[in-house]
Amino acid sequence: MPRYQEILTDPSYAGQFVLMTNPHIGNTGVNFDDEESMQCFLGGLVIRSLSISTSNWRCAETLGDYLAERNIMGIYDVDTRAITRRLRQDGSLIGVLSTEESKTDEELLELSCSWDIIGKDLMLGVSCKTPYEWTDNTKSQWDFNANGRDGNTFHVVAYDFGIKHNILRRLASYGCKITVVPSTWPASETLKIKPDGVLFSNGPGDPSAVPYAVETVKEILGKLPVFGICMGHQLLGQALGGKTFKMKFGHHGGNHPVRNLRSGHVEISAQNHNYAVDPASLPEGVEVTHVNLNDGSCAGLAYPAQNIMSLQYHPEASPGPHDSDNAFQEFIELMKRAKENT
Numbered sequence: 082m083p084r085y086q087e088i089l090t091d092p093s094y095a096g097q098f099v100l101m102t103n104p105h106i107g108n109t110g111v112n113f114d115d116e117e118s119m120q121c122f123l124g125g126l127v128i129r130s131l132s133i134s135t136s137n138w139r140c141a142e143t144l145g146d147y148l149a150e151r152n153i154m155g156i157y158d159v160d161t162r163a164i165t166r167r168l169r170q171d172g173s174l175i176g177v178l179s180t181e182e183s184k185t186d187e188e189l190l191e192l193s194c195s196w197d198i199i200g201k202d203l204m205l206g207v208s209c210k211t212p213y214e215w216t217d218n219t220k221s222q223w224d225f226n227a228n229g230r231d232g233n234t235f236h237v238v239a240y241d242f243g244i245k246h247n248i249l250r251r252l253a254s255y256g257c258k259i260t261v262v263p264s265t266w267p268a269s270e271t272l273k274i275k276p277d278g279v280l281f282s283n284g285p286g287d288p289s290a291v292p293y294a295v296e297t298v299k300e301i302l303g304k305l306p307v308f309g310i311c312m313g314h315q316l317l318g319q320a321l322g323g324k325t326f327k328m329k330f331g332h333h334g335g336n337h338p339v340r341n342l343r344s345g346h347v348e349i350s351a352q353n354h355n356y357a358v359d360p361a362s363l364p365e366g367v368e369v370t371h372v373n374l375n376d377g378s379c380a381g382l383a384y385p386a387q388n389i390m391s392l393q394y395h396p397e398a399s400p401g402p403h404d405s406d407n408a409f410q411e412f413i414e415l416m417k418r419a420k421e422n423t
């Protein structure tokens with residue numbers, strides 16, 4: 082149920098510890114299919130109780146062995162409810178995990194002061210180094226929403242700010258040919274290959290710490306249809322002239338209600354972000370299309386005049402509900418309309 086494997090391999094957790102509120106973790110082990118990237122980038126995993134037995138038809142190894150092989154620290158027997166309540170009260174905090182028993186509390190406190198997520202470019206450490214083509218789609222036994230796809234192929238350039246593989250699988254399932262490019266890939270190179278659309282992916286850290294990526298987004302806006310997801314949405318917000326800010330403890334988990342203001346429908350969504358776009362800072366013409374119903378924050382934007390759409394949350398789920406998968410179809414339609422109008 083908590084789908085810890087996708088969370089462990091989501092590059093957006095780079096530089097952060099993940100604390101699971103579900104008390105029992107590890108019972109289905111780890112498998113070959115549920116990887117969201119080639120690596121675990123998170124700082125460490127904090128849980129209440131590690132399952133003493135592992136049982137699932139897809140299981141390839143235990144969670145403990147998986148983390149140990151990747152040199153990722155995991156800690157269990159922790160009062161995760163108490164830490165959750167503290168985080169809700171005080172907001173996100175800096176933590177230190179150490180195996181060195183000789184360290185005093187003062188030394189650990191000092192260590193915690195040497196780290197801050199604000200102002201750090203964490204994207205460089207997780208993005209691919211060279212462009213590559215992506216062809217895998219969602220395996221047929223897991224696919225859904227497959228009706229009504231018209232077999233058109235659109236070429237999408239996907240900026241890898243820490244991209245989750247399921248974004249690529251869903252785009253491929255919707256019939257896209259995909260070229261994945263590094264976060265520093267120049268806009269001019271993207272425009273040169275004349276794709277039908279550009280995807281700006283999810284990614285870790287502070288969106289104000291990566292001005293080069295905002296510049297890239299700016300150079301592409303208005304020239305091609307674009308779709309921004311999470312970090313991609315925040316960078317789009319900045320490129321459009323808006324501001325982003327750090328939230329108290331952000332949105333995490335697979336149960337966030339979001340209202341699509343165009344259809345009136347509520348989607349239950351997967352979310353993982355610490356920053357958000359301030360809608361009041363956006364210029365005229367930019368529409369807030371989705372609102373997080375827990376706190377009223379901006380969960381989606383569109384600028385129809387420039388074929389721009391973006392979501393603060395995760396339509397690719399993985400893990401999480403599939404309510405928002407249709408966003409990929411909307412991106413296909415944006416590319417289709419733009420193609421027809423040229």
Ligand SMILES: NC(=O)CC[C@H](N)C(=O)O
Nearest residue numbers: 283284286311312355356
């Ligand atoms: N999942 C993401 O893309 C995270 C977005 C952003 N870096 C944040 O933490 O707010």
